[in-house]
Amino acid sequence: MATLTIDGLQRAYPRDGFALRGVSFDVPDGHLAALIGPSGAGKSSLLRLIAGLDRPDAGDVWLADRNVTRVPAHRRGIGLMFQELALFPHMNVHENVAFGLRMARWRRRARNERVTEMLELVGLGAYASRSVDQLSGGERQRVALARVLAPRPEVLLLDEPLGAIDEERKRWLRSELRDVLRAVGTTALVVSHDLRDAIAIADDVVLMSDGHVLQYGPLSLVSRFPLTAEAASMLGYVTLLQGEVEHSAVRERGVGELGIPPEAGISGLMRVMAHPSTMLAVPDGRHLGSGLSGVVVAIRPDGPVPLLDIVVGTRHLEARWEWDLDAPRIGTVVEIAVRPDTLRFYGSAPVVVPSEPAVESDERVASSNEDAGDDEDAPRRSLFGNA
Numbered sequence: 001m002a003t004l005t006i007d008g009l010q011r012a013y014p015r016d017g018f019a020l021r022g023v024s025f026d027v028p029d030g031h032l033a034a035l036i037g038p039s040g041a042g043k044s045s046l047l048r049l050i051a052g053l054d055r056p057d058a059g060d061v062w063l064a065d066r067n068v069t070r071v072p073a074h075r076r077g078i079g080l081m082f083q084e085l086a087l088f089p090h091m092n093v094h095e096n097v098a099f100g101l102r103m104a105r106w107r108r109r110a111r112n113e114r115v116t117e118m119l120e121l122v123g124l125g126a127y128a129s130r131s132v133d134q135l136s137g138g139e140r141q142r143v144a145l146a147r148v149l150a151p152r153p154e155v156l157l158l159d160e161p162l163g164a165i166d167e168e169r170k171r172w173l174r175s176e177l178r179d180v181l182r183a184v185g186t187t188a189l190v191v192s193h194d195l196r197d198a199i200a201i202a203d204d205v206v207l208m209s210d211g212h213v214l215q216y217g218p219l220s221l222v223s224r225f226p227l228t229a230e231a232a233s234m235l236g237y238v239t240l241l242q243g244e245v246e247h248s249a250v251r252e253r254g255v256g257e258l259g260i261p262p263e264a265g266i267s268g269l270m271r272v273m274a275h276p277s278t279m280l281a282v283p284d285g286r287h288l289g290s291g292l293s294g295v296v297v298a299i300r301p302d303g304p305v306p307l308l309d310i311v312v313g314t315r316h317l318e319a320r321w322e323w324d325l326d327a328p329r330i331g332t333v334v335e336i337a338v339r340p341d342t343l344r345f346y347g348s349a350p351v352v353v354p355s356e357p358a359v360e361s362d363e364r365v366a367s368s369n370e371d372a373g374d375d376e377d378a379p380r381r382s383l384f385g386n387a
């Protein structure tokens with residue numbers, strides 16, 4: 001087990017340009033980090049470099065104090081759980097899990113003990129002699145996990161570990177995957193296109209876009225204080241308003257206006273965002289709302305409370321209805337209530353992260369805007385990039 005440090009990794013492909021433009025972050029020893037970003041952000045390219053399946057043009061990969069940038073893949077001590085690394089169909093469950101140990105020349109007895117231990121860990125103790133084609137998708141994933149963990153990798157890379165699993169089983173597997181990884185204590189980096197996987201599994205999050213890191217740090221902090229509108233969008237925040245700031249308010253024609261706190265900035269374009277989990281629809285005229293109101297155009301059941309689809313001027317927003325047991329009728333005007341301290345403001349001024357103990361004590365909260373050097377315009381450039 002070790003801290004994984006990524007330091008200034010760059011990778012260009014002839015004709016296609018940069019896949020990685022100087023990527024830096026670290027995953028502390030024993031932490032589970034989720035790597036999130038849209039398709040083409042550079043996630044796979046990054047994993048390949050960390051695994052040693054490709055060489056960077058510049059930058060280094062460290063495992064604890066060992067620079068492994070030029071170490072061949074099989075000597076890095078990194079375990080890979082990639083979708084293309086399927087189970088060996090001609091081997092049974094035990095043989096699959098034992099494979100890496102054979103390669104590493106573990107003695108038979110130690111090997112058998114370790115395989116048994118790993119199969120117990122993933123809840124497949126009774127499946128050792130099963131053929132892998134007798135397993136469900138979820139069971140295969142668990143065998144793959146046992147196989148990759150068996151040789152005690154210092155760092156584990158998981159690429160879409162729940163990609164091929166149906167939604168119902170996924171919910172259960174997410175917590176199982178997290179529990180197994182925590183029990184083993186391996187440092188792990190998990191790539192997922194599904195934010196829910198990442199949130200359920202990870203301690204830390206790395207947000208990537210267009211070959212660079214937008215922000216990384218503890219999930220609890222990054223998800224509450226995204227530094228740019230693009231980072232916020234990636235985490236599921238939605239835009240309530242975007243417009244010019246005038247007299248301490250942001251106004252958008254046809255949508256509405258919202259007062260802004262003085263630290264959010266005093267002029268220029270401003271985008272106000274909120275996370276749907278903090279938004280509630282309330283009856284109109286109660287003045288509990290954010291100042292935005294709109295018309296209910298659809299009502300969808302979403303667990304115990306319905307989710308309303310609301311048209312606010314030119315914008316569609318979703319908000320839960322918890323006011324009473326009867327949902328409002330379609331066509332009703334409702335206000336959207338958002339607690340003011342959960343609104344996020346993105347403008348030309350730097351984002352203000354409230355100083356609270358968690359922020360001050362955690363030095364790992366970082367943005368690659370600092371790394372970008374000459375890229376002073378980064379927050380502004382991404383302002384309207386990802387509505």
Ligand code: ADP
Nearest residue numbers: 013016018019038039040041042043044045046
């Ligand atoms: P992600 O995994 O986030 O979807 P990738 O790392 O696959 O992103 O791709 C990042 C960028 O690098 C994309 O623009 C992609 O087209 C390019 N790219 C990736 N692999 C290659 C390759 N082998 N040859 C040329 N371009 C590549």
